[in-house]
Amino acid sequence: MKKKQKNSIFKNDLLALEKICWEIRQDIIEMLLEAGSGHCAGPLGAVEIYVALYFSGILKYDPKRPFWPERDRVVISNGHCAPLIYAILARAGFFKKDELKTLRKLGSRLQGHPHRLSLPGIETSSGPVGEGLSQAVGMAIGLKMNNMKNQVYCLMGDGEQDCGNTWEAVMLASKYQLDNLTAILDRNSIQIDGFTEKVMPLEPLKEKYEAFNWKVLEVDGHNLEEIIKALYKARSLFVKPVLIICHTIPGKGVDFMEWDFKWHGRIPSSKEAEEALRQLRSLKGKIELE
Amino acid sequence: MLNPEINLNPEIFSNPLLKSTRDGFGEGLLIAGEINKDVVALCADVTESIRMHLFRDRFPERFIEVGIAEQNLVGVASGLASVGKIPVVGSYAVFSPGRNWEQIRTTICYNQQKVILVGSHAGLNVGPDGASHQALEDIALTRVLPNLSVIIPSDSLEAKKAILKAIGYPTSVYIRISRENSPVITTEETPFEIGKSQVFWLPDEEKGEEFSGITIFVCGFLVYQALLAAKELSEENIFVTVINNSSIKPLDEELILNWAKRSKAILTIEEHQVKGGMGSAISEFLSEHYPLLIKFMGIRDNFGESGQAEELLKKYQLDKEAIKLKVKEILKEIN
Numbered sequence: 001m002k003k004k005q006k007n008s009i010f011k012n013d014l015l016a017l018e019k020i021c022w023e024i025r026q027d028i029i030e031m032l033l034e035a036g037s038g039h040c041a042g043p044l045g046a047v048e049i050y051v052a053l054y055f056s057g058i059l060k061y062d063p064k065r066p067f068w069p070e071r072d073r074v075v076i077s078n079g080h081c082a083p084l085i086y087a088i089l090a091r092a093g094f095f096k097k098d099e100l101k102t103l104r105k106l107g108s109r110l111q112g113h114p115h116r117l118s119l120p121g122i123e124t125s126s127g128p129v130g131e132g133l134s135q136a137v138g139m140a141i142g143l144k145m146n147n148m149k150n151q152v153y154c155l156m157g158d159g160e161q162d163c164g165n166t167w168e169a170v171m172l173a174s175k176y177q178l179d180n181l182t183a184i185l186d187r188n189s190i191q192i193d194g195f196t197e198k199v200m201p202l203e204p205l206k207e208k209y210e211a212f213n214w215k216v217l218e219v220d221g222h223n224l225e226e227i228i229k230a231l232y233k234a235r236s237l238f239v240k241p242v243l244i245i246c247h248t249i250p251g252k253g254v255d256f257m258e259w260d261f262k263w264h265g266r267i268p269s270s271k272e273a274e275e276a277l278r279q280l281r282s283l284k285g286k287i288e289l290e
Numbered sequence: 291m292l293n294p295e296i297n298l299n300p301e302i303f304s305n306p307l308l309k310s311t312r313d314g315f316g317e318g319l320l321i322a323g324e325i326n327k328d329v330v331a332l333c334a335d336v337t338e339s340i341r342m343h344l345f346r347d348r349f350p351e352r353f354i355e356v357g358i359a360e361q362n363l364v365g366v367a368s369g370l371a372s373v374g375k376i377p378v379v380g381s382y383a384v385f386s387p388g389r390n391w392e393q394i395r396t397t398i399c400y401n402q403q404k405v406i407l408v409g410s411h412a413g414l415n416v417g418p419d420g421a422s423h424q425a426l427e428d429i430a431l432t433r434v435l436p437n438l439s440v441i442i443p444s445d446s447l448e449a450k451k452a453i454l455k456a457i458g459y460p461t462s463v464y465i466r467i468s469r470e471n472s473p474v475i476t477t478e479e480t481p482f483e484i485g486k487s488q489v490f491w492l493p494d495e496e497k498g499e500e501f502s503g504i505t506i507f508v509c510g511f512l513v514y515q516a517l518l519a520a521k522e523l524s525e526e527n528i529f530v531t532v533i534n535n536s537s538i539k540p541l542d543e544e545l546i547l548n549w550a551k552r553s554k555a556i557l558t559i560e561e562h563q564v565k566g567g568m569g570s571a572i573s574e575f576l577s578e579h580y581p582l583l584i585k586f587m588g589i590r591d592n593f594g595e596s597g598q599a600e601e602l603l604k605k606y607q608l609d610k611e612a613i614k615l616k617v618k619e620i621l622k623e624i625n
Contacts, residue, residue, distance in 0.1 A: 125396065138368060
């Protein structure tokens with residue numbers, strides 16, 4: 001059998017990944033309904049990003065050995081994506097899917113925001129945004145000092161581009177030419193107080209990063225093929241750290257949640273959840289028909 | 291008398307060598323780097339000022355200059371710790387742990403990544419730079435954080451020992467150091483441990499000196515002032531005990547309890563806000579385990595100002611004269 005080209009993503013693989021995306025979305029709605037609080041829009045919108053990272057074969061990890069030294073490091077800077085992260089880690093085999101329903105409950109390993117010491121697969125405790133990139137930069141510098149080839153991925157939201165801390169880290173990453181660092185930005189254009197461009201205009205974001213000596217790739221954050229290609233490209237680029245801006249729709253997959261910033265920190269009622277799950281299931285059905 | 295059991299510098303009162311705790315820290319960090327190749331150092335644009343240039347010049351590949359970016363400073367250190375490094379981060383205490391407290395809380399303490407935080411230019415003795423640069427709140431900021439120890443060396447030798455001990459300590463450590471030169475009180479042989487404090491001065495019972503019932507807990511730059519005060523008081527037949535309370539967290543509870551039981555009153559002295567500082571830590575512990583009269587010397591809900599260190603200690607009533615006066619006031623109250 002001919003060996004697969006690194007960059008070639010077959011249609012069947014993509015269909016399988018898309019199917020995972022819609023299942024993860026259902027997990028998120030079910031988890032939030034059970035938890036009674038949490039964030040909705042961000043996790044739904046970033047599903048393709050996480051699925052592309054964890055299930056396309058690019059990320060080196062081993063759920064049976066969460067501290068395997070050769071693993072790539074994933075720093076989740078926007079910890080409020082917790083339901084999505086947990087659904088992904090369960091699917092990846094770090095723990096059983098049953099545990100997802102314990103989210104945010106007393107005694108659960110699935111803390112409201114991810115905690116490194118409570119759950120395997122979580123590299124850093126996060127929640128307060130704007131700090132993840134600093135930690136990722138520290139990891140990337142340390143791994144280079146150790147002559148290790150692991151890649152460091154930092155998943156960020158766009159709201160945390162308001163934080164001075166983020167830009168301190170952006171500068172240090174280019175100072176040290178951290179080509180082992182890939183930052184992935186979920187550009188969903190919402191934050192708690194409203195649309196990012198109203199709360200604190202970020203544009204031109206691409207040009208800002210380029211001015212700070214980063215290489216920037218822009219993709220449709222719901223197009224798995226585009227995201228996966230960008231991830232491979234980022235890994236093969238040298239001298240500069242890479243930012244992948246993924247343009248996403250907050251609340252993606254549920255029509256009454258899409259583009260509505262009210263869903264940033266809100267969860268659906270049981271009736272709304274039922275409708276959300278109905279929409280997600282039918283979309284999934286559409287994919288299976290193809 | 292000076293505690294004869296811990297090899298203090300016999301020339302303290304005659305001809306002491308003057309050296310700052312920042313100098314001691316810089317020398318200790320260099321040694322730490324030589325002993326352990328995992329030690330890395332990070333600084334935020336005050337490298338020579340806090341004596342980290344000794345390490346930088348010897349191990350340039352293990353030194354990271356982050357620029358004036360203290361939030362990033364500690365986040366990057368947390369990341370380095372997670373890949374097996376032992377990061378030592380230094381800045382002025384006003385900025386670290388001042389400006390970056392939440393990053394320390396989340397990425398180092400909650401995350402349990404071991405990092406050694408060094409806050410220099412703490413206290414009034416920064417002098418002419420003025421109130422904006424005189425950290426008077428850093429003990430309070432650090433001692434409330436889980437998984438973080440708080441250490442204040444009293445001289446340059448203790449600062450050197452503190453950084454070396456911190457490298458091998460199981461949790462993150464905050465070390466508070468000063469800019470200004472001060473007498474070297476200890477010797478290489480004086481014991482120094484995180485979690486242990488030492489009696490530096492006590493009544494000489496063999497000479498018939500009877501304890502007046504006041505134990506002084508003091509830390510950092512002011513330990514020497516307390517020793518001067520104790521010596522001069524002894525000439526007036528007032529015999530106090532002076533403890534160098536270098537370990538703020540964990541407290542040396544056994545030592546504190548022992549001396550509290552022998553005392554009628556405690557006096558705490560620090561170059562820090564009275565609220566939340568070293569004295570508060572002692573008071574919290576004793577209120578629970580052995581309540582007795584406690585008096586505090588420190589900054590009273592106020593900021594400092596420009597001036598020479600000596601002038602400031604006098605104005606803010608933290609020099610030996612103020613300490614003597616306070617001891618006499620307490621004596622009146624307890625007798």
